[in-house]
Amino acid sequence: MVRELTHFIGGKHTTGTSGRFSDVYDPNTGSVQARVPLAGRDETRAAIADAAAAQPEWADWNPQRRARVLLRFLQLVEGERDALARTLSAEHGKTIADAHGDIQRGLEVVEFAAGVPHLLKGEFTDNAGTGIDVHSLRGPLGVVAGITPFNFPAMIPLWKAAPALACGNAFILKPSERDPSVPLRLAELFLEAGLPPGVLNVVNGAEEAVDTLIEDPRVQALGFVGSTPVAAHLYAAAAAHGKRAQCFGGAKNHMIVMPDADLDQAVDALLGAGYGSAGERCMAISVAVPVGEETADALVAALTERVRALRIGRSDDPDADFGPLVSRDALERVRGHVDTGVAEGAELVVDGRDFSLAGHENGFFAGASLFDRVTPSMTLYREEIFGPVLSVVRARDYEEALHLPSEHPYGNGVALFTRDGDTARDFTRRVNTGMVGVNVPIPVPVAYHTFGGWKRSGFGDLNQHGPDSIRFYTRTKTVTSRWPSGVKEGASFTIPTMG
Structure with missing residues (x-):
């Protein structure tokens, strides 16, 4: 009914x-x-x-x-x-x-x-x-x-x-x-x-x-x-x-993974922040930025196995990692972004386009997708997808990683995973976004602080x-108030001062 x-x-x-x-x-x-x-x-x-x-x-x-x-x-x-x-x-x-x-x-x-x-x-x-x-x-x-x-x-x-x-x-x-x-x-x-x-x-x-x-x-x-x-x-x-x-x-939130980061912690963070709520969060992490090829190779290898194992189910399934998207339009938009990423040359490591939940073939379910070797010129990187799609953009060094979120048109949130306090302090001071997390993947402030992004x-x-x-x-x-005590000072034609 x-x-x-x-x-x-x-x-x-x-x-x-x-x-x-x-x-x-x-x-x-x-x-x-x-x-x-x-x-x-x-x-x-x-x-x-x-x-x-x-x-x-x-x-x-x-x-x-x-x-x-x-x-x-x-x-x-x-x-x-x-x-x-x-x-x-x-x-x-x-x-x-x-x-x-x-x-x-x-x-x-x-x-x-x-x-x-x-x-x-x-x-x-x-x-x-x-x-x-x-x-x-x-x-x-x-x-x-x-x-x-x-x-x-x-x-x-x-x-x-x-x-x-x-x-x-x-x-x-x-x-x-x-x-x-x-x-x-x-x-x-x-x-x-x-x-x-x-x-x-x-x-x-x-x-x-x-x-x-x-x-x-x-x-x-x-x-x-x-x-x-x-x-x-x-x-x-x-x-x-x-x-x-x-x-x-909109947003395009990055998560920088330094070579000294706890890799298991970073992978857990990316899974939850990237795929939670099917990626339909303005604070979702949609771009992972590993620093250095060795870090990138290890991160992608660990992510690949975990992303393939994600459980997608009904929204009332207590064992589901995430449920369906909100509408068929949203589902088609996400699939279209994955198609565009492939066409522009990104490496599709995990393809979620053909996912279908048994018995719910008409539901709005999108599988989890993972891209590697995404570049800043690609549509995947420039536009907000608002779905379960994570892009890996490899950075040669810390400065390149810092510049990626700082120069992106969106400036909502960013996260840095590292064990080094000097790096964390430098990053939080210099990065050009409104909200920053250090070893925190979704840096939504507590209610008595303020929430807001920069730029677009x-x-x-x-x-x-x-x-x-x-x-x-x-x-x-x-x-501004005064209670005269009966003293008449006469008219004044100059601007009042408190000297």
């Missing part, structure tokens, strides 16, 4: 009125499991109107009272974490264990945002000038919006919504139409936790809904995670409409979660 999904506006589920729908597939079988409505302009404006009406009262709640809503939300999610993970897995295709990680990383940002009373404290200077005090206030923007991707349907919505709500904003979430059920359930749980109706609205849709969020003057800020072309477009469009924006795009991976000057998220979702008002 195909489920009919809804929007969540004004604290209740609302049916779609645009007449347009998108199918939600079961990636394991290729069959349609639900239909989600795609909002038009009228539905999106209704969500904005409800948010605008609800926001002032929510902003008037003191920060500690708002934080208690987040704490109750955390308790509610804990009570149904397994059900959420199973729903997420069934729509996305990642394993249930990986879905639990998706949820957990989102909850960690909710925990951080619950500390908002401390984070919203302003500054104060006593007697900045004779009898003059200066203080600053942090206040919410009003209505803000988040456009989130399919690959983390719990984590990224929570990364966006939790800090925004904690700061006193109303939040409109436009999740991916490929796996919308978990975002809808999270909205229900926020309402159950005490969030006033209308403060968090979920609008499912595509271009028309996004364009409306950008163009409507009531929406003050926009957050996005997705592909680089869309991120660049939305950032420019938001700026043109006077909105602040943080837009995060990130647009905007403030990143996700951590202190940057509070700065992004608030604006600062600075007050």
